[in-house]
Amino acid sequence: MLRVKQLSKFFNGFAAVKEVSFQANGGEIFGLLGPNGAGKTTTIRVIATVLTPTSGTAEVASFDILKAPEKVRQNLGLLTSEIGLYDRFTARENLRYFGNLYGLAGQALEDRIDYLVEILDMQKFADRRAGKFSTGMKQKVAIARSIIHDPKVIIFDEPTAGLDVLASQTVIDYMQTARKEGKLVVLSTHDMAHAQKLCDRVAIMHQGKIIAVDSQAKIYQQTQADNLEDAFLKILGADAAKSALKAKEAFELRWLSKKHKRFGL
Ligand SMILES: Nc1ncnc2c1ncn2[C@@H]1O[C@H](COP(=O)(O)OP(=O)(O)O)[C@@H](O)[C@H]1O
Ligand SMILES: [Mg+2]
Structure with a gap:
């Protein structure tokens, strides 16, 4: 349902994303993790067609971000963590407004809003203005807003950052509901402990690159770790050891070639 192919994004020569590839499927919570x-x-942002890739796609x-960006947006x-609601609108009015932006209207939109009000348990405040909502209430409306068009793929970028325990639980509950409905939920977070509880498979990123993609079980098997944080450090440690070795070899080569020159060899 999501396929990322050799994706790179440079900002003025700085590689923020380097040849990233992974696939994720419906019915799973896929973690995009890293510091x-x-x-x-x-x-x-590249997947969501907000930014264009430098290379890759x-x-x-099944819709390509470059060839069919509108289809991508319809399915995503x-x-x-930036909630973005209109304080002077009620929860329902907010949802109607964002629904209209996706070309939804009339009874179909009202039915969709009713359904979201119900599954996110917003009955008590759906007709109140959003300005005075608690963060938990706001977060529910924000979730409803992001899925108003019933997308197949839902990406949550640090969705619980700055939320209290109750509001976080709302997000977690919804992610699990969406997984059951067969949607693909991508959870992007730096919080490994949080990801560990929720994710089926994970991709671990570091300095723009993917350093591991697998199920949690396989990652633990390969790293001999029993949690994601440790697994990350171990993979990183192995990488650092490799680059240190390369650096040492490069140094020795330079030193050797100098010696050769010095001795006229
Ligand atoms: N618009 C931008 N211009 C320049 N550098 C950026 C821009 N957006 C992100 N970066 C840089 O790219 C790197 C990756 O950032 P980001 O994708 O936000 O990481 P993460 O979400 O994993 O914290 C960072 O070094 C960040 O400073
Ligand atoms: Mg981020």
């Missing part, structure tokens, strides 16, 4: 600055948001529900819901 701050790893390139997760940039990858997501991606497909959402994106939730970030």
Whole structure:
């Protein structure tokens, strides 16, 4: 349902994303993990057609981001930690407004809003203005907003950043509901402990590159770790050891060639 192919994104010569490839399927929560600055948001923004890739491409529900960006947007819901609602509109009015932006209207839209109000348990405040909502209430409306057009792929970028426990739980519950409905949920986060509880498969990013993609079980098997944080450090450690070795070899080569010159060899 999501296929990312050799995707790179440069900003003024700086590679924020370097030849990233992975696939994720319906019915799973796929973790896009890595520390701050790893390139997760940039990858997501390219997938969501907000940014154009420098090279490579991606497909959402079989639609190519470069060839069919509108189809991609129709099949993709994106939730970030910036909530973006109109304070003076009620929850329903907000949803109607964003529904209209996706070309939805009339009874179909009202039915969709009713359904979202129900599954996200918003009955009590759906007709109140959003300005005075708690963060948990706002987050529910934000989730409803991001999936108003019933997309097949839902990407949550750091969805629980800055939320209290209750509001976070709303997001977590919804991710699990969406998985059951057969949607692909991509959870992008730097919080490995959080991802560990929710994700089926994960891609771990570091400095713009993917350093591991697999099920949690396989990652633990390969790294001899029992949690994602440790697995990340171990993979990174192995990588660092490799580059240190390369650096040492390069140094020795330079040193040897100098010696050769010095001795006229
Ligand atoms: N618009 C931009 N211009 C220049 N550099 C950027 C831009 N967006 C992101 N970056 C840089 O790209 C790298 C990856 O950022 P980002 O994708 O936001 O990482 P993450 O979401 O994993 O924290 C960072 O070093 C960031 O500073
Ligand atoms: Mg980010």
